[in-house]
Amino acid sequence: MRAARILQKLLGIDRVRIIDVEFTDDERGPVIVVTLEPHASVRSRCPHCEQRCPKYDRPNRPRQWRHLDMGGMRCFVQTSVSRIRCPEHGVVTEMVPWARPAANMTRAFDDNVAWLAAHSPATSVCEYARVAWRSVTRIVTRVVDDAVGRTDRLQGLRRLGIDEIAYRNGHRYLTVVVDHNTGRLVWAAEGHNESTLNRFFDELGEERTARLTHISADAAKWIASTVRSRAPQVKRCMDPFHVIQWMTRALDRLRSRVLSRLWGFTDQDRRPLRWALLTSRISPPRRSQSEQRSSTTETANSVEATS
Ligand SMILES: [Zn+2]
Structure with missing residues (x-):
C-alpha cells in the first residue's frame, strides 16, 4: 500500500487525493499540515443542498481545517476552495467532504x-x-x-420527567423534559409556563402522547394543569429530588426553632446539631468528642419533645 493511501486511511477522509504533507511548528508546538484535493465528483457543490452549482469565483489561498491529532501533534488539512452560486442558498463557499x-x-x-x-x-x-x-x-x-x-428524540417515550431550570442568575428559565428510560434530555425550550409545555405536547403529537405512562415533576401548578389536560392518562409522580429538598428545608426550619430555644451552647456545640436532626447521628464522627455529641443530641431531642 502506498504511503499516501496509508495516510488517507489514517486521516479517515474519503473522496480526496493527498497532494502534500508538511511538518511545521507554530507557537503552540509541532503541526502536521496535509494538503488535499477533493475528487471532481464533490467539487462545486453547495454545502447545504449538495447540488452542483456554477462557480462564482476562482479558488484563492488555501483554507485550513483542524483535524484529529496524529501522533500527539495537531493536524490540519488544507485545500483551495472557491465560491459557488446556488439557486437556493445564494453565493456560498463550495462543499468539502470532510x-x-x-x-x-x-x-x-x-x-x-x-x-x-x-x-x-x-x-x-x-x-x-x-x-x-x-x-x-x-x-x-x-x-x-x-x-x-x-x-427523532421524541420517539418511543413512555416515562418522562419535567422540570424548569434557571439561568442568567435566575432571570431566565428553561423547561426541560427528560426520558427516564434512557436518562437523556429529549426536549428543552425557553420559558416556564403552560404555553411552553404545550409546545412540547404539540411537537409530541396526540398519538405519542397517548403512549406516555408516567410523568414526574415538582409541585408547579402549570406543569400539573398542562399534564392533566394534555395527557390525562399518565400517572403523575412527585419528583424525589424535590421531595427530599422539601424535607431538608423543613428539617432546617425545625433545627432553627430548636436552636433558638437552647442556651449555654457555643457555635462549635451547635454545629453538629444539624446532623443530629437530619440523620439521627452526628456527622462527621469525632471520637474524642463522643460524650459531648451524645449529650448534645439528647438535649436537642428532649427540647423538641417538650416543645
Ligand atoms: Zn444549495
Missing part, C-alpha cells in the same frame, strides 16, 4: 469534541482538544444542528 458548512474543523474533530463535551468537564475538553471553550460551544451547536432531523 467538514460541515462554514466550519473550520473537520467533521471527525467536531464529533470527537462534541462527545467529550457531553461526558467531561469544560476545562478538560479545552485542554485535551486544545481549543477555546467558545470553539467548543460552536462545535456542539454544529453537531446538534446536524443531528436534528436525522434522529
Whole structure:
C-alpha cells in the first residue's frame, strides 16, 4: 500500500487525493499540515443542498481545517476552495467532504469534541482538544444542528420527567423534559409556563402522547394543569429530588426553632446539631468528642419533645 493511501486511511477522509504533507511548528508546538484535493465528483457543490452549482469565483489561498491529532501533534488539512452560486442558498463557499458548512474543523474533530463535551468537564475538553471553550460551544451547536432531523428524540417515550431550570442568575428559565428510560434530555425550550409545555405536547403529537405512562415533576401548578389536560392518562409522580429538598428545608426550619430555644451552647456545640436532626447521628464522627455529641443530641431531642 502506498504511503499516501496509508495516510488517507489514517486521516479517515474519503473522496480526496493527498497532494502534500508538511511538518511545521507554530507557537503552540509541532503541526502536521496535509494538503488535499477533493475528487471532481464533490467539487462545486453547495454545502447545504449538495447540488452542483456554477462557480462564482476562482479558488484563492488555501483554507485550513483542524483535524484529529496524529501522533500527539495537531493536524490540519488544507485545500483551495472557491465560491459557488446556488439557486437556493445564494453565493456560498463550495462543499468539502470532510467538514460541515462554514466550519473550520473537520467533521471527525467536531464529533470527537462534541462527545467529550457531553461526558467531561469544560476545562478538560479545552485542554485535551486544545481549543477555546467558545470553539467548543460552536462545535456542539454544529453537531446538534446536524443531528436534528436525522434522529427523532421524541420517539418511543413512555416515562418522562419535567422540570424548569434557571439561568442568567435566575432571570431566565428553561423547561426541560427528560426520558427516564434512557436518562437523556429529549426536549428543552425557553420559558416556564403552560404555553411552553404545550409546545412540547404539540411537537409530541396526540398519538405519542397517548403512549406516555408516567410523568414526574415538582409541585408547579402549570406543569400539573398542562399534564392533566394534555395527557390525562399518565400517572403523575412527585419528583424525589424535590421531595427530599422539601424535607431538608423543613428539617432546617425545625433545627432553627430548636436552636433558638437552647442556651449555654457555643457555635462549635451547635454545629453538629444539624446532623443530629437530619440523620439521627452526628456527622462527621469525632471520637474524642463522643460524650459531648451524645449529650448534645439528647438535649436537642428532649427540647423538641417538650416543645
Ligand atoms: Zn444549495
